[in-house]
Amino acid sequence: MDEQLLAEAFVEVADTLVDDFDLLEFLHRVTVRCADVLSVSAAGLLLSDQRGALRMIAASSEQTRLLELLEIQTDEGPCPDCFHSGKPVAVPDLSTAGDRWPVFAAQAREIGFASVHAVPMRLRGDVIGALNLFDTRPGNLSPGTLQLGQALAAVATIALMQARAIRHRDTLAEQLQTALNSRIIIEQAKGVIAERRGVDMAASFALLRKNARDHNRRLSDLARAVVEGTEVI
Amino acid sequence: MNEDGVVRIWTEVARESKGESVTLAHVCAAAVTLVGVNGVGVTVRVGSSAWATMHATDETASTLEELQVTVGQGPCVDAFSDGGPVLAADLTAREYQLRWPAFAPGALGAGARAIFAVPLQLGAIRWGAMDLYRSVPGGLDPDRLADALAFAECVNILLLDGAGDSAEPTRQHTDRTAHQAEVHQATGMLVVQLGVSAETAFARLRGYAYAHDRKLGEVARDVVARRLRFDTESPDGGGPP
Numbered sequence A: 001m002d003e004q005l006l007a008e009a010f011v012e013v014a015d016t017l018v019d020d021f022d023l024l025e026f027l028h029r030v031t032v033r034c035a036d037v038l039s040v041s042a043a044g045l046l047l048s049d050q051r052g053a054l055r056m057i058a059a060s061s062e063q064t065r066l067l068e069l070l071e072i073q074t075d076e077g078p079c080p081d082c083f084h085s086g087k088p089v090a091v092p093d094l095s096t097a098g099d100r101w102p103v104f105a106a107q108a109r110e111i112g113f114a115s116v117h118a119v120p121m122r123l124r125g126d127v128i129g130a131l132n133l134f135d136t137r138p139g140n141l142s143p144g145t146l147q148l149g150q151a152l153a154a155v156a157t158i159a160l161m162q163a164r165a166i167r168h169r170d171t172l173a174e175q176l177q178t179a180l181n182s183r184i185i186i187e188q189a190k191g192v193i194a195e196r197r198g199v200d201m202a203a204s205f206a207l208l209r210k211n212a213r214d215h216n217r218r219l220s221d222l223a224r225a226v227v228e229g230t231e232v233i
Numbered sequence B: 001m002n003e004d005g006v007v008r009i010w011t012e013v014a015r016e017s018k019g020e021s022v023t024l025a026h027v028c029a030a031a032v033t034l035v036g037v038n039g040v041g042v043t044v045r046v047g048s049s050a051w052a053t054m055h056a057t058d059e060t061a062s063t064l065e066e067l068q069v070t071v072g073q074g075p076c077v078d079a080f081s082d083g084g085p086v087l088a089a090d091l092t093a094r095e096y097q098l099r100w101p102a103f104a105p106g107a108l109g110a111g112a113r114a115i116f117a118v119p120l121q122l123g124a125i126r127w128g129a130m131d132l133y134r135s136v137p138g139g140l141d142p143d144r145l146a147d148a149l150a151f152a153e154c155v156n157i158l159l160l161d162g163a164g165d166s167a168e169p170t171r172q173h174t175d176r177t178a179h180q181a182e183v184h185q186a187t188g189m190l191v192v193q194l195g196v197s198a199e200t201a202f203a204r205l206r207g208y209a210y211a212h213d214r215k216l217g218e219v220a221r222d223v224v225a226r227r228l229r230f231d232t233e234s235p236d237g238g239g240p241p
Helices: A003-016 A023-037 A064-074 A078-085 A102-111 A143-166 A172-197 A201-214 A219-228 B003-017 B024-035 B059-071 B075-082 B094-099 B104-110 B142-162 B169-174 B181-194 B198-211 B216-224
Strands: A042-048 A054-059 A089-091 A115-123 A126-135 B039-046 B050-056 B086-088 B114-122 B125-134
Touching: A003 A023, A003 A143, A023 A042, A023 A054, A023 A126, A023 A143, A023 A172, A023 A201, A023 A219, A042 A064, A042 A078, A042 A172, A054 A064, A054 A078, A054 A126, A054 A172, A064 A078, A064 A102, A064 A126, A064 B181, A078 A089, A078 A115, A078 A126, A115 A143, A126 A143, A126 A172, A143 A172, A172 A201, A172 A219, A172 B086, A172 B114, A172 B142, A172 B181, A201 A219, B003 B024, B003 B142, B024 B039, B024 B050, B024 B125, B024 B142, B039 B059, B039 B075, B050 B059, B059 B075, B059 B104, B059 B125, B075 B086, B075 B114, B075 B125, B094 B104, B114 B142, B125 B142, B125 B198, B142 B198, B181 B198, B181 B216, B198 B216
Parallel strands: none
Antiparallel strands: A042 A054, A042 A126, A089 A115, A115 A126, B039 B050, B039 B125, B086 B114, B114 B125
């Protein structure tokens, strides 16, 4: 674990959680930081849709295969297990997980992952989502690394609470739905940009992010404008 | 949502429709029963600034919708513009009196004490909102909120079909691929291929899937992989690249 990276991550958090911050961009950065700081290959965040299932909200890479692997967990995988039990789930060797999650394990291995961990996103007594960590090397994450994973999952939870407070929402339930819908807007915008520019979905997301940064816009606001055709990328 | 929840919702809707084709009235009546509220209203945006009430289950619900349309404020308006549910457990609270000065007193006068609004939306596609009211104060517990969100999804499908697609409304609830990211990505691609709104693009994608008896996610995956385009001349809207 690199302490310099860790320090940078928390400075970024403190700098970002101000009024009018961009929740989706922030959650994306949390996943990127997770992969860096925890030295894993990829990280993803899933949120409760409040109807008993988890939905993907952010990932360290927008590579289609990774997003699919996160999406599979609407049905099965370590994240739903973690979400329902409220406890971390460790799978040091994915080759032994075929009985437990046939679809998830097969796809994870096909992408080249050898191990996976999930830690819950907790808010007081409730679990509102899960942080998913993938690695191409087999083995358990150290207790210290897992604890740090928990801390970063808590940061994502705080961001959701902060966004709720800024929007004067009364409940987290209201904010969760807004966040999940923002993710759908981003997917729609990725499609618009991919078709117009003739690029794949990962490149399309990169273009969307770059434009949002360059023009100081929130990802979801810019994405909506792109889908509605009032802005062209 | 879990399978039981979906089945429960559609069983209640089917009970209300008594074998006829499902309408907004059936869905709203079922929502009154399952969510445990006194009344439900559905109001949609027409054009860039006007609102139209599509259905209200009783006189109070009708008054609540009319009031919001008239004064341009209230939970339905907020749910639409913010993109998330609005859960007002007690309209007498100072918070809501301040938030909706023109709506809250009138709503109380009409007999509503608690009001919950759920947006009718799919990403950037926005129709309006569904309001559910109670004559007594109190919040919406998580299970009831889950039901309300599921009913909003039913209403979305009805509104979408009303916009020109003829696929049967009960079809989507059995299609577990309908929530996949590719479906939304493909919708965005069709916006460009067809030069239409996201709503029309999504309707075309669904229409194609059902006409070919395929899952929405499968068709979407073909679009994203550029194996299927919709801008070629073809009677059913899709064609080979």
